[in-house]
Amino acid sequence: MARLYLFDDKRSIWHAFLGFVSAFLLVYGLVVLLIYTLYQVRENEAPVATVGDVVEFLIGYVYGLAVVVWLALGFYNPP
Numbered sequence: 001m002a003r004l005y006l007f008d009d010k011r012s013i014w015h016a017f018l019g020f021v022s023a024f025l026l027v028y029g030l031v032v033l034l035i036y037t038l039y040q041v042r043e044n045e046a047p048v049a050t051v052g053d054v055v056e057f058l059i060g061y062v063y064g065l066a067v068v069v070w071l072a073l074g075f076y077n078p079p
Helices: 011-025 027-042 049-077
Strands: none
Touching: 011 027, 011 049, 027 049
């Protein structure tokens, strides 16, 4: 069974950061996710490393969506 390593190198932080930033693009963030996934599949890496990179992106994306929802709820609450 292959082991999945997350955040195993410095590029992993950039994967999560790209996911975080793309969450602020809302619908276009899904396009970024699709392009990123296609790029990772075409890159010559082990399949386990590719899955790990996509999972790192998705972790950043989920954190970004949480911040977007938090900001949206803050804007709708009157002081």
